[in-house]
Amino acid sequence: MNFSKPRLLLLLASFLLIGLYLFPLWRITLEAAQFPGGLRLNIWISKFSGDEGGGNIINNINILNHYIGMQDIEPDAIPELKYFPYVVGTMISLGVLFVAVDKTLGYFLWSAILSILALLAVYDFYLWLYDYGHNLDPMAPIKIEGMAFMPPVFGEKDLLNFYVRSYPRLGSIFLFLSVAVSGLACWIKWKDK
Numbered sequence: 001m002n003f004s005k006p007r008l009l010l011l012l013a014s015f016l017l018i019g020l021y022l023f024p025l026w027r028i029t030l031e032a033a034q035f036p037g038g039l040r041l042n043i044w045i046s047k048f049s050g051d052e053g054g055g056n057i058i059n060n061i062n063i064l065n066h067y068i069g070m071q072d073i074e075p076d077a078i079p080e081l082k083y084f085p086y087v088v089g090t091m092i093s094l095g096v097l098f099v100a101v102d103k104t105l106g107y108f109l110w111s112a113i114l115s116i117l118a119l120l121a122v123y124d125f126y127l128w129l130y131d132y133g134h135n136l137d138p139m140a141p142i143k144i145e146g147m148a149f150m151p152p153v154f155g156e157k158d159l160l161n162f163y164v165r166s167y168p169r170l171g172s173i174f175l176f177l178s179v180a181v182s183g184l185a186c187w188i189k190w191k192d193k
Helices: 005-016 056-068 080-101 104-134 170-192
Strands: 026-032 035-043 048-050 155-159 162-168
Touching: 005 080, 005 104, 005 170, 035 056, 048 056, 080 104, 104 170, 162 170
Parallel strands: none
Antiparallel strands: 026 035, 026 162, 035 048, 155 162
């Protein structure tokens, strides 16, 4: 098998997706006086974790959210955490298959599908944050008329006495590198043709 530059790049793009299994995709940090150092919620492809270890971070956030009427975060009830690992595994397998077939259409298909999936993942994340921040229990102990408690998808924001930061982590960087490298593979393959 001739390993041309486009083939090597698409293979690299495929294997970069392994980083999504190894590193968190996103982190939301809640800072307040009563939590020195803040509460850090790491969002992985298939789970949540925090600096406190295990599920403690989820319990602490759920206790705080109860006061303002936000839903509990229940990882087992989030279907994306179950099927995203399979979607990524399928993309890795397809990338290897398209490298073996070595057709220009395969390169473009893989890059386009990955780009669309990355955009859909960010949109899905936005929808979850919107739902958690706006779909509040009307019987909550603390109610502020017209106030939504949606953390930012990207950036920083004051929410009552909390300062919230939301930024990508290493898993997202692997994903966006994969998109960029696959785009480069497509361009070189098209140019060479």
